[in-house]
Amino acid sequence: MSGWGRLVVRSRPRFWLYLAGPVLVGLAYGADTIAEVLSPIGLLLFLYFLVPANVFLYGINDIFDAEIDRRNPKKGNRETRYRGDRLTRIAVILSVALGIGLLIVVPPGVMPWLVGFLVLGAAYSAPPLRLKTRPPLDSVSNGLYILPGVAAYVAVAGVLPPILAIVGAWFWAMAMHTFSAIPDIRPDREAGIRTLATLLGRRGTLVYCGGTWLLATLAFGLLSPLAGGLMAIYPALVTVIWVADLPVDRAYWWFPGINALAGMVLTLGGLWGLVYA
Numbered sequence: 001m002s003g004w005g006r007l008v009v010r011s012r013p014r015f016w017l018y019l020a021g022p023v024l025v026g027l028a029y030g031a032d033t034i035a036e037v038l039s040p041i042g043l044l045l046f047l048y049f050l051v052p053a054n055v056f057l058y059g060i061n062d063i064f065d066a067e068i069d070r071r072n073p074k075k076g077n078r079e080t081r082y083r084g085d086r087l088t089r090i091a092v093i094l095s096v097a098l099g100i101g102l103l104i105v106v107p108p109g110v111m112p113w114l115v116g117f118l119v120l121g122a123a124y125s126a127p128p129l130r131l132k133t134r135p136p137l138d139s140v141s142n143g144l145y146i147l148p149g150v151a152a153y154v155a156v157a158g159v160l161p162p163i164l165a166i167v168g169a170w171f172w173a174m175a176m177h178t179f180s181a182i183p184d185i186r187p188d189r190e191a192g193i194r195t196l197a198t199l200l201g202r203r204g205t206l207v208y209c210g211g212t213w214l215l216a217t218l219a220f221g222l223l224s225p226l227a228g229g230l231m232a233i234y235p236a237l238v239t240v241i242w243v244a245d246l247p248v249d250r251a252y253w254w255f256p257g258i259n260a261l262a263g264m265v266l267t268l269g270g271l272w273g274l275v276y277a
Contacts, residue, residue, distance in 0.1 A: 006085065012058050014256040022147075022152070025270065026152030029161065030156040034274055044102065053117070055092060063125075107155055114151055116144070139175075145176075162223055168217075168218075168219030174212050175212035178209055183248055203242075216234070217231040226269065230266065
């Protein structure tokens with residue numbers, strides 16, 4: 001694989017919508033008109049969080065996890081190991097520079113959310129904080145995935161989204177992150193890495209994820225019964241995985257598609273309200 005090919009794989013194309021999707025949701029619910037959804041600032045945020053932000057987030061993770069990933073079989077299959085290539089380091093630096101450049105053009109109210117994303121994205125993987133090895137901060141800090149959506153909402157609405165939406169989305173991101181750590185329990189333990197998943201074990205982590213997704217469902221349900229019903233898919237899926245004793249390392253790869261469909265429904269719901277309200 002060429003250096004550019006490895007860089008694309010390193011940015012996790014399956015997960016690109018985990019950052020860009022919240023931007024679409026934020027625009028759909030924050031805008032008053034379709035023109036605002038298609039505004040230049042909305043387009044800039046979407047493009048940045050579609051690729052450069054993923055290069056930053058996963059590139060810095062792979063750089064500081066190089067030794068751990070040598071023991072992780074997932075890295076030799078669907079993902080790639082960092083082997084000290086210069087292109088990755090340059091791409092991460094450029095993606096940070098683009099993020100800082102965005103701060104110059106976004107409205108002032110958006111800046112804290114962009115800064116929060118960059119700070120948490122770096123602190124999760126890089127020393128000295130390296131939050132990914134400090135449970136439960138490894139889970140809590142992954143609310144960073146919803147910050148692009150908050151930024152997009154503020155960019156077009158000029159105010160924060162409903163607090164219940166922020167709380168519900170943060171719980172959702174916490175559970176999604178911790179669920180994704182279950183396949184890494186064995187290599188992380190062998191490498192001496194402490195995560196919430198290594199502490200709780202497979203079954204304990206499934207309970208945690210189900211409970212956290214249930215809190216997300218309740219928060220969204222208080223905001224909108226339809227949104228709550230959509231979020232109820234997640235605790236239901238964890239229940240199925242538990243009862244059927246399904247391998248999490250296989251079920252984990254269902255979630256990019258499930259999350260994309262859930263995000264699409266949320267986005268279309270917001271756009272429907274713009275057009276037909």
